[in-house]
Amino acid sequence: MAxxxxxxxxxxxxxxxxxxxxxxxxxxxxxARALSGVSETPGPYAFAEESQRVxxxxxxxxxxLLEAGRSYRSTLPPSGKAHYRLELDATSxxxxxxxxxxxxxxxASAVDGVKVTLEDGDGRSCDANTATFGAGRSTHPVAxxxxxxxxxxxxxxxxxxxxxxxxxxxxxxAGGASPEPWGLxxxxxxxxxxxxxxxxxxPEAWNSATPEPVEGKAVRRPGGAGFTxxxxxxxxxxxxxxxxxxxxxxRVPVDWGQQxxxxxxxxxxxxxxxxYVAAALDLxxxxxxxxxVTDLGVGYDGSQESDGLAPLPPVTYGNRQAAGSRADGMxxxxxxxxxxxxxxxxxxxxxxxPVPLTLRVRLSGERQDGPGYQGRSVPPGxxxxxxxxxxxxxxxxxxxxxxxxxxLAVGGIGTGSALLIGLGVWTVVAxxxxxx
Numbered sequence: 001m002a003x004x005x006x007x008x009x010x011x012x013x014x015x016x017x018x019x020x021x022x023x024x025x026x027x028x029x030x031x032a033r034a035l036s037g038v039s040e041t042p043g044p045y046a047f048a049e050e051s052q053r054v055x056x057x058x059x060x061x062x063x064x065l066l067e068a069g070r071s072y073r074s075t076l077p078p079s080g081k082a083h084y085r086l087e088l089d090a091t092s093x094x095x096x097x098x099x100x101x102x103x104x105x106x107x108a109s110a111v112d113g114v115k116v117t118l119e120d121g122d123g124r125s126c127d128a129n130t131a132t133f134g135a136g137r138s139t140h141p142v143a144x145x146x147x148x149x150x151x152x153x154x155x156x157x158x159x160x161x162x163x164x165x166x167x168x169x170x171x172x173x174a175g176g177a178s179p180e181p182w183g184l185x186x187x188x189x190x191x192x193x194x195x196x197x198x199x200x201x202x203p204e205a206w207n208s209a210t211p212e213p214v215e216g217k218a219v220r221r222p223g224g225a226g227f228t229x230x231x232x233x234x235x236x237x238x239x240x241x242x243x244x245x246x247x248x249x250x251r252v253p254v255d256w257g258q259q260x261x262x263x264x265x266x267x268x269x270x271x272x273x274x275x276y277v278a279a280a281l282d283l284x285x286x287x288x289x290x291x292x293v294t295d296l297g298v299g300y301d302g303s304q305e306s307d308g309l310a311p312l313p314p315v316t317y318g319n320r321q322a323a324g325s326r327a328d329g330m331x332x333x334x335x336x337x338x339x340x341x342x343x344x345x346x347x348x349x350x351x352x353x354p355v356p357l358t359l360r361v362r363l364s365g366e367r368q369d370g371p372g373y374q375g376r377s378v379p380p381g382x383x384x385x386x387x388x389x390x391x392x393x394x395x396x397x398x399x400x401x402x403x404x405x406x407x408l409a410v411g412g413i414g415t416g417s418a419l420l421i422g423l424g425v426w427t428v429v430a431x432x433x434x435x436x
Contacts (some may be wrong), residue, residue: 055083223248267356
């Protein structure tokens with residue numbers, strides 16, 4: 001498997017020490033030298049149901065193995081680094097994402113957050129990414145990703161062998177930083193090489209005009225509590241109420257060739273107030289491997305407020321050539337995640353009552369065929385959008401049913417159990433599709 005990271009102003013993560021339950025096929029190892037101090041009171045985040053618990057090691061020599069297609073649960077200590085190990089081939093690109101979950105009610109600084117680094121066996125850096133809570137200083141689940149990419153543009157980290165992922169706090173020494181350990185969810189995804197060299201350059205031009213927001217009556221769709229429980233939505237107007245300090249997860253299937261446009265609105269609740277919160281709503285967009293793409297912030301004074309994500313290019317394989325821009329993250333089809341957080345400061349100004357949240361989602365552009373991979377991704381189907389996805393998204397569902405990402409959770413059980421359960425899951429899916 002391989003790993004790759006996209007730099008961005010928001011990287012969110014948590015890392016590394018969790019009591020070891022069982023070694024499993026990947027093994028935890030290094031128990032005496034592993035990090036400790038797991039928080040048993042994480043915030044209201046729904047971890048993948050069957051994540052394998054692992055410990056982040058103090059040294060790379062004791063690092064636990066992470067495998068593509070699996071989900072892991074760990075802990076990020078208040079200080080120090082947590083190390084994990086990858087065994088990569090010389091052809092696949094591998095993505096590792098770390099979702100940091102601070103306990104509810106902890107303090108934070110603007111620079112507090114997570115840093116994820118990927119290095120080869122000789123200690124050479126392949127990629128690094130940092131995510132912080134930003135001006136809102138309100139703790140919530142945040143995710144950062146790192147990548148080992150096989151590309152003619154890269155002269156290092158191309159060989160097969162052992163690689164190391166390091167996760168650490170970004171601003172643990174800053175004033176107001178949270179002193180508690182955080183929860184951590186780790187996932188790894190492998191992307192196969194292309195079957196030819198076509199479509200590998202970044203698009204020279206694309207329609208960057210912002211369309212009018214989708215109109216119509218909002219349909220109520222309660223947001224989910226985590227990536228694997230994200231509520232499925234498509235083009236339309238979707239509504240929920242969000243309390244200060246809470247985070248809602250939605251996912252939008254975006255196919256090859258499509259452009260995603262999103263506007264977020266906070267409804268008016270206090271028309272006569274004089275209060276104001278500059279960074280009340282934070283809406284982050286993540287791609288199918290939970291890689292940060294872009295975000296927006298909405299100020300709030302108790303009256304109606306809205307803003308939209310900056311224009312994004314159509315989804316194409318070649319977008320990965322546009323390094324250092326939000327286009328970089330729009331590199332493959334699949335489920336894109338909208339993560340909405342209402343800062344806890346809103347309660348200080350306007351009380352703890354929920355605030356109406358409306359998401360206006362538009363998909364433009366003609367769907368296209370994918371780039372043509374030589375093999376299958378791990379987990380399978382993570383870079384595709386099915387007719388079933390589109391039909392369900394057009395109607396909206398109250399809870400997510402992302403089979404590809406749920407396969408990550410199943411992978412953490414163990415090889416034998418995962419095989420049996422996986423066969424059962426895919427059998428059920430096949431029967432459902434046949435019935436449809």
